[in-house]
Amino acid sequence: MTAASFTLKCPFDLFDILFDKNYNKVVRGSPMSDQVTRVVIVGGGSAGWLTAGIIAASRLGQVQVTLIESPDISPIGVGEGTWPTMRSTLQLIGVSETDFFRECDASFKQGSKFSRWTSLSAEDDYYHPFTVPAKYHEIDLAPFWLPFKEKINFANAVCPQGAICDLGLAPKLITTPEYGGVLNYGYHLDAGKFAPFLHKHCVEKLDVNYIRANVTQINSRDNGDIQSVTTDLQGDVTGDLFIDCTGLGSLLLGKHYGIAFIARNNILFNDTALAVQIPYSSTTDNIASHTLSTAQTAGWIWDIGIQSRRGVGHVFSSAHTTIERAEQELRSYIQPAVGEKMAESMAIRKISINPGHREIFWYKNCAAIGLAAGFIEPLEATALVLIELSAKMIADQFPANRSTMDIVAKRFNSALSHHWQRIIEFLKLHYVLTKRTDTDYWIDNCRSESIPENLQELLELWKFQSPWLHDETLRIEMFPSASYQYIYYGMSHTIDAPGNKNNSKLHQAENLFMENGKTIQQLAKVLQPNRELIEKIKEHGLQKI
């Protein structure tokens, strides 16, 4: 008999250390010399509260976190899809997954399905699942799959997740512990419920100081740092590090420091979204566990199922269509679900997107997270994951004092610039691989002047070798090369001379394809439909182990 083993890596060790008596002392009042102990987050919403939770939980007892939220500005509430990273984020913050399902209207997300992106054919679709191809770090299966591309699509050949999504099955069982999965997963959630859920936990469990007031003035130190912000109801709030989570207003980094905004609408044209919430036809309708993204004439429509409703939205390029036409496409999309009458009358909310990001993300003693840092169409649900990644970077490399802050800021800026560049390239990849020529939108998207140079080089390279590990430059890329494979082969692109096909691995590849088929069959037997599992979780809860 051996001791306990548990596949999911828990941050319990970290928590044991953090809860140690020696650290269990919150530092308050004015700090010694130039120590950094007071973090002031300006703005609530998903960005503010995730950042507060991540920093407070990682630095409990060492750093005091204050969050100032305006009573007058409501969060924009975009970002209803997460990456699998959200599981470790929620676990780090210390909330229970059961509570999260009960309170945030949450459901499972196992990836995205893209429909009609390559052609107008009704059968044109492919998955970008959250699970990487089998034995991805040992073998590149793509060249071995190519001869069979007419028989089976890439995702279904190398990974069971697309088939499981098509069957409407959940990625885990009621016996799987909290945050553990049979298949990799993230969530769909109600952003309007998520922020209050985090708010409550941050204030009650993580000692986050909450101030409900409007920031009216920003007060500087001699060195140009922000010393404090003045609020209309609660006086001055002094801090050592300020985090700008004020959304599109970008009050600190944008307005106060005047950090330039770099527009990327020359690459990604979509600048407007129309969003609508539609009910299920009955409370027993299954919930899709993937984001469905269906290409339109000048944009695409997202379709996200949470427990109580579906969130549907059309994001499009206003230069390529009219708002009336875009609205009509959206209403036609929802008509089969809600009927003609309701489809024509449902209230639609308009969101403007100025695609792009700040030139830098941390200046002096102020970092920006969330929409204050940048905004891009939600094609690969990058909003929340960028918040998590940014806040974790600050929490993990938290500057001990003002002198080291600039070094950390420099790293933060370099990493975030890289991530933004790769996100934009990766989103653009979805457009440049299209074979659609039905509208100027698709034709313009393929014009070389709209394609970043690095992506052009990759596309040239992939004519001869498939995207794989050599394409990853950072230790942790937001989109691993496996994601590039799913999009590249999902959109029916093939390589002329498969450079990384190692024929000595043919046998292993064939076995992996066969095993994948068996895995799909086994999983189909044991997994249950999404809604059934979510109802069970709400009723019985998930165990912690």
Added chain:
Amino acid sequence: MPNFVLLNNVAHKNLRVIRDYYPRYGDNEMSAITFAHEFRAIQNEYPIFFQKNPENGKFIPVALLGLRQNENLFLSERGWDAQYIPASIKRRPFLIGIQATKPGQDNNQPGRMVYVDMDSPRVNETQGDAVFLPHGGYSAYLDSVVELLKYIQYGTELNERFIDVLLHYELLEVVTLEITLKNGNRNNLAGFYTINEEKLNALDGNAVSDLHSKGLLQFIYMMLASHSNVVKLIARIETRIQQNAP
């Protein structure tokens, strides 16, 4: 699929139940649910672990009977070779059902009724022990079944209290049984949980006193002591392998 119907002395007046245990009666499971107040009897022969109920993910204590799916090492064509048969096995083919109160009924307590699985191969009209006396009264056997079902009913509630407290003190941990037989065959048993002894030993006086005053402390130690029975299970396998050897 079991087919449970409410037991009554009219429809079931000739009902008989075979009380022997054989693989053909579906008794060849690798584990059987047990109850905290039964641990004293169980721990003498079977290892006790927790498993999760596949329906709701809740922990339930089980007596381990075998080391592979559908393997009960106590069971053979000669019957069940043990001093004590777990109550959850012994109750077969009966179980207790809770009937909701009907409106207008005097007492507000839901009625506890005895159900019988009419599809059980144990149930027939020719062999085994009679359930009812000729004039319709309870046989001594049925009396004992009712007592057993009450015992199980209480045990189910006790288990819930026991597990709630274990979860409260975070005393459960995952356990993987790695078994290597003399012939080199290896077998890994997953999906079991037990008491984390390190955490148990680190409990402060108040926690121990709480467990003791609730009458639950003894169950923890009986469970831990029962683990040495894994060796007995392995010995049974080794014996079977030897007997089957040419």
